[in-house]
Amino acid sequence: MLLRIENLSKTYPNGTRALDDVSLAIPQGMFGLLGPNGAGKSTLMRILATLQEPDAGSAFLGELSPGAGQGIDVLRDKEALRRTLGYLPQEFGVYPKVSAEDLLDHFAVLKGITGRDERRRLVDALLEQTNLQRDRGKQLGGFSGGMRQRFGIAVALLGNPRLIIVDEPTAGLDPEERVRFLNLLAELGQNSIVILSTHIVDDVSELCSRVAIIDRGRIRLEDDPQAAVTRMQGRIWRRVVARDELPRHQERYAVLSTKLLAGRTVVRVLAPERPEAGYEPAEPGLEDVYFAAMRETHAADAALFAADAKAAAPAFGPAGGAA
Ligand code: ADP
Numbered sequence: 451m452l453l454r455i456e457n458l459s460k461t462y463p464n465g466t467r468a469l470d471d472v473s474l475a476i477p478q479g480m481f482g483l484l485g486p487n488g489a490g491k492s493t494l495m496r497i498l499a500t501l502q503e504p505d506a507g508s509a510f511l512g513e514l515s516p517g518a519g520q521g522i523d524v525l526r527d528k529e530a531l532r533r534t535l536g537y538l539p540q541e542f543g544v545y546p547k548v549s550a551e552d553l554l555d556h557f558a559v560l561k562g563i564t565g566r567d568e569r570r571r572l573v574d575a576l577l578e579q580t581n582l583q584r585d586r587g588k589q590l591g592g593f594s595g596g597m598r599q600r601f602g603i604a605v606a607l608l609g610n611p612r613l614i615i616v617d618e619p620t621a622g623l624d625p626e627e628r629v630r631f632l633n634l635l636a637e638l639g640q641n642s643i644v645i646l647s648t649h650i651v652d653d654v655s656e657l658c659s660r661v662a663i664i665d666r667g668r669i670r671l672e673d674d675p676q677a678a679v680t681r682m683q684g685r686i687w688r689r690v691v692a693r694d695e696l697p698r699h700q701e702r703y704a705v706l707s708t709k710l711l712a713g714r715t716v717v718r719v720l721a722p723e724r725p726e727a728g729y730e731p732a733e734p735g736l737e738d739v740y741f742a743a744m745r746e747t748h749a750a751d752a753a754l755f756a757a758d759a760k761a762a763a764p765a766f767g768p769a770g771g772a773a
Contacts, residue, residue: 451478451612451643452514453498453524458507460493460667468493469504470667477514480639482654482675483647484740485664491647492540494664495617498645499537500528511613511643531613536606538599538616546591550582550601553590554608561608576604580634596627603634614644620653632657655679655736663743670743675736682734682742687719689729706741720745 453476460469468490485491496502498509504525511531512521522530545553551573558569577583580600585593593601599619606614616635620628635644636657648654654661655675663671671678686706691699696715699705704720718732719725720742 451511452476452521453509453511453613453643453645455494455498455509456507458494458497458504458509460490460497460502460504467667469497472507472664472667472669474662474669474672476643476645477660478639478641478643479659480636480644480646480657482658482661483645483664484649484651484654484661485647486649486744488666489649489664490667491649491664492617493667495537495539495615495645495647498524498613499535499539499615500524500531533609534612536603536609536611536614538602538606538614538619540617540621542602544590544593544598544601547589549587549589550593550604551577551586554601554604557605558608563608572608576607579607580604581630594627595622596624596631599623599627599631600634603631603638607638612642614638614642615647616645617647618649619646620648620650628653651737651740661736663740665744665747668747670747671739675739678739679734679736682720682738684731685720685722686732686734686738687721687725687729688732689717689719690714691717704742704745706738706745 453474455472455474455476458469458472459467461467472490472494483491483494493502497504509524510521511524511534512518522534524531548556554573554576555569558572563569563572577586580603582597582600582604585597590598590601602619603616606616614635620631623631632653635646638644639659646653646658658675661671661673661675661678662669689699690711691714693715696708696717699717699719703725706718706720708718709716718738719729720738724731
């Protein structure tokens with residue numbers, strides 16, 4: 451399976467450019483779409499889930515084998531896509547007074563599974579898979595955040611989807627629930643494409659086989675997370691600095707992050723060699739990759755802005771000042 455996304459762009463009526471020429475190749479497995487709030491993740495997820503139209507671009511879901519054709523045209527053949535899609539949106543409502551088992555059964559009927567026995571087997575299997583067996587009779591209103599998310603996945607899995615899209619699913623989960631939920635997604639990734647959108651770096655560092663970093667509607671990096679981290683080897687430097695020294699370091703070096711540690715500030719810098727005495731080599735992590743990608747983005751944007759400002763400068767020059 452491969453989901454090919456080509457040159458997707460989307461500008462909202464108010465002028466916000468949410469997606470700017472996005473292209474991605476998403477293979478089977480768990481794919482992390484990582485970016486800050488407002489980066490364009492939900493817009494991309496909704497377009498792939500056929501809930502929203504892009505202004506331009508295309509997306510195809512198909513087999514990898516030669517001669518398999520180009521697959522399902524996601525934007526045109528919405529019905530076909532929906533039959534193989536499981537989508538867990540950022541927010542979803544449940545009927546608080548209904549039990550997990552009854553609501554899942556109800557959704558199964560809506561999916562067209564009318565045979566009672568077949569439905570019972572399916573509901574059992576899904577509750578088992580999402581580890582909700584013991585809570586099957588409980589009202590959904592009493593579910594914890596993690597239980598709710600797992601129930602959402604059970605619903606999303608009803609049609610046996612090959613493409614599973616989950617939008618910011620770990621927000622608000624406690625650490626144990628989060629790990630359990632991510633493990634469930636990784637398991638699903640063994641047979642399907644699972645796209646996990648998140649702003650949490652740790653969500654993607656261990657379980658995703660691929661990651662894309664998105665910021666301001668553009669893909670800034672697409673890679674195997676481990677490979678991206680390995681490429682940072684030898685280029686991350688760490689130093690504890692006094693608070694009033696921080697501005698000097700920020701001015702002089704490519705500071706990726708600053709963290710308070712027992713009242714002191716720990717700075718991480720990206721540099722080909724030791725920036726100055728006092729910096730120690732540090733083991734890179736995906737967070738460094740993420741901040742480096744963001745940094746490059748902002749530097750490029752600043753350069754572009756400067757160039758734009760220069761080009762526009764005569765308009766702001768002193769009246770009649772031009773030669
Ligand atoms: P993310 O999911 O990464 O937080 P979104 O796709 O929700 O990002 O939003 C991307 C950008 O588009 C943001 O600037 C957001 O404010 C804007 N946006 C999202 N939905 C709409 C909308 N319906 N109308 C106008 N702007 C929107």
